[in-house]
Amino acid sequence: MSRQRIFDAIRRNRPPPVEHPGSIPASPLRFSDPLASFIEAVKSVGGQAESLASRTQIPALLKQRFPEAKIVSSLARGGPPSTLDLENNADPHDLAGVDLAVLDGVFGVAENGCVWVPEENMRWRALPFITQHLVLIVPAAATVPTLHEAYERLAAALSALSYGVLISGPSKTADIEQCLVIGAHGPRSLLVALVPE
């Protein structure tokens, strides 16, 4: 059986033990204003960012930014009403026509503009990718400096996770002569709306 053969070979060839270097020391990459750095990072990776005084402003913002959006799937707290009933939606293929998805992000990462979105916040794994435009609602105070702090924060949650994704900007490709094209297979735009909580 291949499994046994592979393990036999590894045990035969294994080098002498080397210690794990241990948990990561705090990154010296400190940000005096992590939120401002996060916003800057989101913009630098092709996304947009908007700070809101309260979640109640979300529907108005989206109406203004996405006046054309017909099919809207919103799972975010305080988000606009959905035009697609996700609860009774049995097949992710039915999401093919979604124009705008509005989801809650858990926290942002200042160094690279990432937003953490676990499966429970999207219901269908396809949703943040199949939608033409994606809006993530992120609590401003939850910003962490780097990915080290991000994984520290996630440590407890990860083992119970089914699926989760760090999203940094809209989908993109540079496979044709290194020219950046926004909107590869996934969303054509990403708007991060920062809310107080």
Add this chain to the structure above:
Amino acid sequence: MNHPEKARTFTADAARTAWHDQALWFIRQKRDRAVSQVPEWEELRARAAAIKAHAMSRLDHYLELFEARATANGAVVHWAADGPELCRIVQGLLAARGVQRVVKSKSMLTEECHLNPHLEAHGIEVVDTDLGERIVQLRHEPPSHIVMPAIHLKRAEIGDLFHEKMGTRAGADDPGYLAEAARADLRGRFLGAEAGITGVNFAVAELGAVVVCTNEGNADLGTALPRLHIACMGLEKIIPRAGDLGVFLRLLARSATGQPVTAYTSHFLRPRAGAEFHIVIVDNGRSAVLAQPEFRSTLSCIRCGACMNTCPVYRRSGGHSYGFVTPGPIGSVIAPGRDAREHRTLPFASSLCGSCSDVCPVRIELHTQLLAWRRVLASRGLVSPLKLWSMAVLAWVLRDPVRFERAGWIGRRLLSALPRFLIYNPLNAWGRQRELPAPPRESFRDLYRLRMPRGPKT
């Protein structure tokens, strides 16, 4: 054909060679800018190397842990000793479920194992969804770079290809227009696929998690719609802890493309409701490398491609000249381990400048390994007689100071006196595309004696 022969074909078009060189150097510069933003870069590299060294020294333990956790999560783990076994496992999974159409996201492992032709031979349609991979798939050629598979192609060539295959306007070569056409074409294929195959960037042992990094979102879209996800990974992709991800993810995209991180970093732990999640772990020669102290650290490679982008030989000879799934410096140390005779010219496809080792995010000492391979190849009689003979002569000359000085004296006079056809003879590989410098009348030693009448102190 070996590397120098294929490289000659590539460099025959001087303008294209210069264009390719610049395209890669541009990415190297982007990488430098991204790296300069991280003050602890060297500390991260050291840690990444140490974590990988640890993981490889306890690889059996971490693979067992990964298997146990992934199984507990509801994934099914398979083991493949080699490429053909991976192909059989994947084809078996697809056949058992009657799958006809598969979408695949980027995976160099499945390229290495020739999965696509195997599945196609069994009547399964496989569509590569990464735009660069889709381009080379439509051209029936392998990727020329592990991160940017179509880096060797100009936009006009892609425009012609898309015109023929997707009906885009003739002569249209705007990257935005072409990418949009590919998006529309592939959308339908994503929706029609019955299975999604992905590669794996990192497999976290303590979580039983598979982490996949993409910019396009194709790994996620390709696995979130069909009811079957098959992730294929080399057994060296194992890292012990979730916290280790922070180290590797901060290095990967900055090294690869100069981005601070890829657009999507996806963590797959459990199958979604009503779907299946299979993980195939492949050896295919990797466990044998564990036994080789000189070359073991190649197992730490995170496939960022930085060594290619910086390599003066890769930039000027193109990925296809290497004739191996992974080109560039890292490919040139992996390939001879698989088949030394077949790939005997690759360790010589380097100036040993060491730039690859300097940019490697996991500190693989690539240029010393290239040199080490040359020694191995020479000991196995796999180096050309001309190379061996010229090295022997050179060693004989350099061994003795008097001999060295006399050889220099003779050389300076011969170079001035001999006719051109004798100097640029067929054995002078260096002079094929280059002019030798005009020989100086006096050597450094002559000049030194002139200024220090008592002669150099010995």
